[in-house]
Amino acid sequence: QVQLQESGPGLVKPSQTLSLTCTVSGGSIYSGSYYWTWIRQPAGKGLECIGRIYTSGSTYYNPSLKSRVTISVDTSKNQLSLTLNSVTAADTAVYYCARGEWFFDCWGQGTLVTVSS
Amino acid sequence: DITMTQSPSSLSASVGDRLTITCRASQSINSYLNWYQQKPGKAPKLLIYAASSLQSGVPSRFSGSGSGTDFTLTISSVQPEDFATYCCQQGYITPYTFGQGTKLEIK
Numbered sequence: 001q002v003q004l005q006e007s008g009p010g011l012v013k014p015s016q017t018l019s020l021t022c023t024v025s026g027g028s029i030y031s032g033s034y035y036w037t038w039i040r041q042p043a044g045k046g047l048e049c050i051g052r053i054y055t056s057g058s059t060y061y062n063p064s065l066k067s068r069v070t071i072s073v074d075t076s077k078n079q080l081s082l083t084l085n086s087v088t089a090a091d092t093a094v095y096y097c098a099r100g101e102w103f104f105d106c107w108g109q110g111t112l113v114t115v116s117s
Numbered sequence: 118d119i120t121m122t123q124s125p126s127s128l129s130a131s132v133g134d135r136l137t138i139t140c141r142a143s144q145s146i147n148s149y150l151n152w153y154q155q156k157p158g159k160a161p162k163l164l165i166y167a168a169s170s171l172q173s174g175v176p177s178r179f180s181g182s183g184s185g186t187d188f189t190l191t192i193s194s195v196q197p198e199d200f201a202t203y204c205c206q207q208g209y210i211t212p213y214t215f216g217q218g219t220k221l222e223i224k
Contacts, residue, residue, distance in 0.1 A: 048214075048215070062212040104151075107160035
């Protein structure tokens with residue numbers, strides 16, 4: 001059974017870069033035709049799709065974040081990563097990685113990232 | 118972006134109650150509607166995909182219906198473990214968007 005686990009710094013300073021990793025276990029990140037998606041949730045608010053990557057390497061980013069976000073895959077480590085540049089307090093949220101394109105059947109536990117000086 | 122509006126935003130129920138949560142899309146999304154359950158401090162859990170398909174392992178007391186712009190999630194007999202927040206998500210037009218959630222509380 002596939003499991004996902006996010007990791008990364010819990011505190012990032014304003015204007016700096018947020019970098020998170022999602023480790024996939026229980027299966028290869030390239031097995032099957034899967035999309036892998038990053039989703040975030042500010043405290044007390046709804047979920048927001050950040051972007052996704054397909055096993056071919058093709059990516060899609062939410063236009064609201066596109067200028068600041070990069071999603072990539074490291075096949076040697078069975079990981080996907082998220083980088084978000086020029087962060088502000090509005091980027092404070094729990095960040096999830098999830099499997100799926102238009103519905104998400106497997107999620108990581110989430111990691112809280114706080115943007116503060 | 119497509120706006121997903123859920124109602125009610127919260128509701129109280131007793132164990133054994135039948136209840137329905139509604140989700141409305143700001144434009145037609147065919148049947149590309151999914152439902153999730155989220156408990157405090159936990160990741161969302163997929164319950165229903167494609168409006169009415171029950172995800173593997175999800176109890177049959179959960180059901181979904183609808184198409185176009187109006188959708189419902191029904192719990193036929195609420196159990197203690199069902200008290201959580203439920204949210205809908207459209208997967209028809211990018212960026213895929215979520216509703217704000219419906220919090221189910223114990224009466």
